[in-house]
Amino acid sequence: MRENEAMSAETPPSSDVLDLPTDAEGPLGHLLRALRLERTGPNAFVGPTLPTIQQRVYGGQVLAQAIIAAADTVPAAGEGARSPHSVHGYFLRPGSLDHPVEFAVERLHDGRSFSTRRTHALQQDTPILSMISSYQVDQPGRDHGSVAPAAPAPESVPSALETFEQVDHPAAQFMVRTAPFEIRHVGGDLYLDAGEARTDQQLLWIRAxxxxxxxxxxxxxxxxxxxACDQVMLEPVLRRHGISWRTRGLSLASLDHAMWWHRPVDVGQWLLFAQESPSAHGGRGLGTARVFAEDGTHVATLAQEGMVRVPEDAGA
Incomplete structure (x- = not known):
């Protein structure tokens, strides 16, 4: 069994939508269970969906599953093994919790160093995500990376879970029970209010x-x-315009997403996101992030454009 097939299921999921996580598996085990895709053909897979408070499939789940599906069609162990180094995806439609997500992988190219795949995530034969990803053999080469910004130690920054635990609301309690990642915003989060600062800069720590x-x-x-990143990528847009997640009438949706992994990543250790929003216009906002390991190593770069609308923008 190839290394990246170790999480593939031997049997299909018992339900299209997974139950809430049990105390034994916890939120992270729950997420890993959703990443156990059933292989239905040489280039075809199907996976379950995670429950959400919005009653639609979380985009980060589909993106992660599509990466797993595409990776299962390239060598992952032994000579010629290759890991994903970049992904470019478009979120085409909201996903429904009423149906499983099917993944169709097209093998575009296999070279000596790189493999390229196109993956469509579908529900009822209709695409909800279209993604191209590239995989590379581990090779030597010139090396440099961005310098991590100064940030307080993650242990000194309040956790978003602490905010949710203090709020008597079904959505907050749902997050406490199901969130597989701990997020710690430097300078305060945006869940209850936007604070007084109007800046497109944001620093936060994330860890499983x-x-x-x-x-x-x-x-x-x-x-x-x-x-993990899909839930925070547009926050610099919100922060710049004084919008919180509780802003009445806020409409937010990921449109497209790009990732470049520069070096090995360990999501079990703290990762620092240095974020900004270069532009917002026409109901769209762009968020970017450089991701650093706790020792300052630059491990990834991300970009996402999304729809960001509030009622007072209508007709502007």
């Missing part, structure tokens, strides 16, 4: 909420990072 299984492949670490 519990211990990861031993020997988890780099493919899965990178897919898990894709899952």
């Amino acid at each position: 909420r519990s211990e990861l299984p031993a020997g988890l492949s780099q493919v899965h670490h990178r897919a898990l990072l894709a899952y």
